[in-house]
Amino acid sequence: MEQLKSFFNGKSIKNILDIGTGAGDFVKVLDDTFGDSVAIVGTDPGEQWLKEARERFPKEHIQFIRMEGEKLGFNDDSFDVVSISNALHHLKDIEQGFSEMKRVLKPNGWVVINEISDGDLNEAQENQKMLHHFKSFVDRLHGISHKKTWTKEEIVDIVKENGVDVQLSFPHEKMKKANFDEVFLDERYQMMENLLEELQGRPEHEKMADKLALFRERLDKHGFQMATQLMVVGQFT
Template identity: 35%
Template sequence: MEVIWNAIKNRTKDIKTVLDVATGEGYFVNLICKNISDYTSIIGIDPNENAIAKASKLYTNSRIKFHKSKAENIPYGNDMFDMVSISRALHHLGDRKASMSEMYRVLRPGGVLIINEMIRDEQNEAQITRYMYHHLRAEIDRLAGMSHNETLTRYEIKQLVGNFRFNKISFLEYNQPDIDVFNRSEIERIEEGCDKISERFEDECIKEKSLEIKGRLWRYGIQNPTQYIVIAEK
């Protein structure tokens, strides 16, 4: 993910306060720490109490804090953060427009918004296998009452960001380099996941989707989707 940090390398010295939205267990916070050394405060928010508890145990630095909060109602004042980020979680949000409005509100003028999101359009066959499996897991999460939607397209992300008055917006893309799409351990892991889903659910549609994914694994392989990156200056 060097593409993100190379794009903002001339600005990192000015980034002191950071908000990471839908932080989960703090994966992206780790990357922020490695690439923005002069930060004074990083706050990660997520509605999942278990994820916040795990993140709080992982990060013992007093400058890093985690709080339970939904992106649609961020509990901080206007213009508070030099950088706001959301990584691989835009498709998890219940109300994307309201969440974007909140992220825009708490970002200071001159601050930078970073969105790193999986997309589903214009993917190769191995990537299609991955997002089919991801979408199946998302469908199962929704049945359990969780907010987990299908991944977005480039156009949908551009349209969402375009609703707000950013001074400058850059769009970048990232794909895994030199990936073995037929990695045996990864294929076997996904096969096992499909088998567990088929055993757990009686719904024929879900079973058919599981079988279709298994059928694609050794035919096309599996690869992470393209990451679509937005860097927007307020």
């Protein structure tokens, strides 16, 4: 990613920790940005994600380890960069997450936060937000921490409130335009249908069933596009 590349140009970066790495989508961004000479460790509590990530990145300088962002099993002052992409809103304890990032970062290390954002979304992106909010609603009913999409201002505020001096922030698009491919749209619809299935027998089912019908209509009309993401880079003060 060009903005990240030029920001880190000339800075000595030897290793990166990516928290909440999932199947490694952000590891791909980091690997493309920093290259093979920088070691990357991706961590996530979900073993099924890590299995997928390991298969995607059979590279010596990249490894994946199971752990939660609030309890990192690394020594103090271990990494030059700590990143967390689309996972901050999954943390049970955001403050503790930041405190762990600060602990494992080397002095003057860099924190990179990437988050999907709300505000100024087109209709196709509103569809992604709708699916995200449906998923976060169902997760919360199951007792799993999963917050709604924050606005760009809220993301920056959270980062600053947790002691980070923000030095770079920019919005970017993972998908440049709405996708209208039938199979792709059917898969998104299926995801919401599966989530609704999990609500069978609960009082919330009826209200959410209405959302499913609306989602189908909106998908056919507007397509589906990832919401704009906000990249924030800074250092702990």
